[in-house]
Amino acid sequence: MRILKCGLCMIYFCFFSLPAWGAETLTMREAVEIGLKSNPSVLAAREALMASDYAVKSAKAAFGPSFSTQYGYTRLDERPRSFGVNAGTLDNWELAFNVHQPLFTGFNLLTTHERAILEKEQVASQIDNVELRLIVTIQDTFLRLLQARENVRSAEDSLVRLRSQLKVNTAFYEVGLRPKLDMLQAQVDVATAEQLLLTAENNEATLIAQLNTLLGKSVEADVSYVGELRYFPMPLTLEECLERAGRHRPDLRIARQAVMLAEKDKVLAAVPYYPQVAADFNYIRQGEDPLVHGGDYHTPSQWNAQVGMKWTFFEWGKTYYGEKQAEKNVSRLGQEYLNLENDASFEVKKSFLQIQAAEKRISAARQGLIAAKESYRMAVARYEAQVGTNTDVLDAQSKQTVSEASLHEALSDYERSVAELYGAMGQRNPELLAQ
Template sequence: MKIWKCSLCLIVFCLFSFSAWGAETLTMREAVEIGLKSNPSILAAREALSASDYAVKSAKAAFGPALSTQYGYTRLDERPQSLGFTAGALDNWELVFNVHQPLFTGFNLLTTHEKTILQKEQAASQIDNVELQLIVAIQDTFLRLLQARENVRSAEDSLVRLRSQLKVSTAFYEVGLRPKLDMLQAEVDVANAEQLMLSAKNNEATLNAQLNTLLGKSVEADVEYAGELRYFPMPLTLEECLARAGQHRPDLRIARQSVMLAEKDKVLAAVPYYPQVGADFNYVRAGEDPLVHGGDYHTPSQWNAQVGMKWTFFEWGKTYYGEKQAEKNVSRLGQEYLNLENDAAFEVKKSFLQIETAEKRISAARQGLIAAKESYRMAVARYEAQVGTNTDVLDAQAKQTLSEASLHEALSDYERSVAELYGAMGQRNPELLAQ
């Protein structure tokens, strides 16, 4: 019997232990780190970088010689004749090995190689850009989740206060000190508070699932995100933020690289202006049988080497107009880059102003919450002393709940604006610490 009891206790202990170990707890920094490792969009960008690396190697290999072979069979309808004598065979087999080395391609190979290097650098910048956007998205959702969690707590506290008021109103009604209307109003407010609490919990669960998705996890993953809304001063000035954005934003770097790539395309468009020069070495075997062993009319093997040039010097303006098109594309991308710079500056200024506004809202919301709590305390005391009304209590309770929600929203908006500002500056700040 004792053995069974010990076994049962051990099983219960293991079940509780496994349930405790199963829930993963993550801070904001840990969530960002996991997202950067597991999010599919990041993995896709890294695959693009790997592909661009192979493109660079492929373009570099084009500088070397190319080896090719050709094998064929020709059957004539009659033997070749020369001066009344047979000069050839009916069956002719030929095997050719060719080595071609480009000597000058009008800067085609060099420019293509340089272009692939730029494309690889741009792919790396794309990874930085995607990672930066993911960090901001994770931080934004994380802070919204913390806000939703605080709203749930506020809704639960509000429900507790309303239920307490319902008990007081019911007790006063039963002894004839208050009309039934007070009790009914309290019941309505309790029912509304229960609905608000359910809505707040649903919003919390939705944000939790969204955050799981950003981290590359299942929406049903059991993850506890640890943290709290807080205020910390922003040490940077607007001028410093704008300067950092110009230096660090990956999308600006990508735009600059796009302009450089367009300039390479312009060089490639002018390639037909130049001659194409190459050297060839050919080794030839021929014969009357498939093994090309030669014959009466075939030399078993021979080789030749040559240097040649090909130059298409007139195509009715095709090359000229192609070059002009590439030139306009360079100009277009240059203008788009300037526009992107303006947009970046606007994003920095917008986030900076949102931080200043949220900072003022936090101060006002804290003062308002202190006043709302005191107002509710006084309203309850007056009601219990039979000098106040039930409406006063319910109004004061609603204002306290609203004040709590306003403070949570202001704190969340402040931290989210800070996250957006660092994103607009092109800087990573997983923990939202002063940098």
Template sequence: MCNLKPVKNQKSMSTKIQSLLLPFLLFALFFITVPTSGSTMEKGDAPDAVSSDVLDPTAFTLEQAVRQGLRANPRMAAVRAALRGAEFGEKTAGTAFYPTLSANYGFAYDDKPTMGGDREAWTLNINLNQPLFTGWRLLNTHQKAQLAVERARVEVENIELNLILLIQEQFLDLLKARENVRSAQDSVIRLQSQLQNTQAFFDVGLRPKFDVLQAEVDLARAEQDLLIAQNAVATQVARLNTLLNLNLSTETDYIGELTYLPYAPRFEESLETAYRLRPDIILALKAEEIAGKDVEIAASDFYPQVSADLDFYSRGTDPTVTGTDSRPDPWWTAGVNMRWKAFEWGRTRYATEQARQDVLRLHEETANLRLEVSFSVKSLHLKLEETAARIAVAQKAVEEAREGFRIAQARFQAQVGTNTDVLDAQARLTRAEADLTDAMADYQLTLARLFAATGERNPGLVVP
């Protein structure tokens, strides 16, 4: 019978412990499962993501190439992962408002116990802590985390804008390289024809051997230029395949040509659009707001920190903590605690002032960024006007150079012109065609950079 009594007490105490632990565990489980503000993006989600229409993996227009790059480029996957991380950070900051449940369990030995105390004791402590006032530190920390999420979203837009511009630049460089190939092929054909004519005149004794050699040298130089231009095309295709996350050995057809679409936006409108839409300016403003929250977080140590605690205790002479002679039953306590660091040699004041100076620094950097943006937009406006004028001049030069080459050939056939006249006219025509290609490419590149400078997404470079 004596052996059964401790077992009965042990079961009774275990029942008491379980009955007391159950509310704590249910309370903790409730707060663990309650979602905080903000939602987490799934793996494939992205803000303002482009449409996921299935594209032909071997043929892309400019707009389709941009959309493929935004969908498949690893840089976008990386920045979207950073956004998801920021959203989890906001959830983490939000949990600080809720109570925390902790447990302590251990063994202690007292070599000089008090009267009626226990020399050896096992102790179980379950604590529920609720912050009541932290000098607004928790609130500001959560708001800072929310701003971090907003900043991460803007960073996604910033990377998207930069990637759009990069793909557009490489695409236009490819179109330029193709035009250079076409011009080089025309040059080779013209020089081959001239070499045949010169050779024919030489064969009948009407032209010296020097003219034939001169024509052969110019043809060889044109063929080298053609090889260089063809390699430039292959290099640009490989670069675009890299940006679009395609296999480098894929035979990809990038469809398009250099065109001139007149566009003359007003500088003031472009500048206003840039101030409103450019992600880097928005990022700078978000950084100022976050720095302002850091000031308030640092200043929270000026205030007392107040919290409430609910504790459950149970002691025992063995690991089952079923009671001791001095404390046979478990007990609980509840209280409110206040901790106030009254003096720390100015640490909090210095930290707060340091945070304020950081706000001032970011404010001045934002002002400088606005100045740089205004210059960038202005310079691109001037460049757009310049390239548009160059196109008109280059088009006229090509027409005149073609007519000059035709006349030089006719004079040569009539034996009133020299081989050098024809070769010079051909070289002038090739240069005129190259100047027109450069002007057309520079115009569209400037157009793409202007849209990027104003923060506007225009994957297909469609002008209003």
């Protein structure tokens, strides 16, 4: 019988533990790593990198010779004659092979290949930028979730306190020590706290679904995100942050590469100034039948080789104005790069100031919470001793709840500002550790 009971207990334990075992538990670092592997925007950027690699190979292949063939049939309306004698046939078949080798293209092939390499490097930088933005977004959502979870706990604690106060009020009313108004006020505050708890729980569930989406998972995925809001000092100075941003931000690298691509486009715009030189080898077979075996009026086979030049030296300023357009585009992108540099510096300074402000708020919020808890304790004690009012208790309870929310918000804002600062510097920091 004892063995049977133990077996039933094990079955019961396993059955009710399956949902917990099935839930995936992720820290912030693990969430970031999964997001970088599975987020569709990152996967799309990597596909673009593969496409740009093929573009480089295609541009490189253009340096080599090209091979082509042509096969055709011509039917004449009447047989060719010369001085009353037949000079040809009605049916004419021709098979031709051509090998074409560019020799000089006005730097077109070389510049196109260099441009393809730059485009590949730019796509690689875009992947870095997409991944960096994704890391910051995941961290921001993760920290909002931790804040929402703390708000749920605070709302639950508030509800417990209010329900306890309601019981006290009800007991005092029933023995005639307090008016009915105190009990009704406590009931209203309990109902309000229940609504606030539902709102906090809904916000937590929404953020979990958002995180699941960022990680490339289903919104209904059973994932438990674990962590806690914490404070840690920021070791970097503003000057160090600005210097790191100039070296590491991928969007600045992308902008520099855009200027370099525009310079290559300027070279391509000047290609028509130069002659185009190429070599060709042709092999031709002719005949009166589809097998092109030759005939009385057809040469069975022949070949020729040639080197030629083509130069369009005047187009009414088309090339000149095209080059000027490309030159202005280089200047425009250069100015946009300078503007992006200024924006990057502003983002760093903004995040740095937000960190300093949140740091001061954390200190003030902690002191405020200590005072609010003591105030609530004293208000309850005074009410139970019949020397305080119900309004004092409810007011002190509300202030404690607000103080808890303020501390959670300050801690969340601090860590989110740190995440934004590292993003503004172009550095990855999956765990938000001091670097």
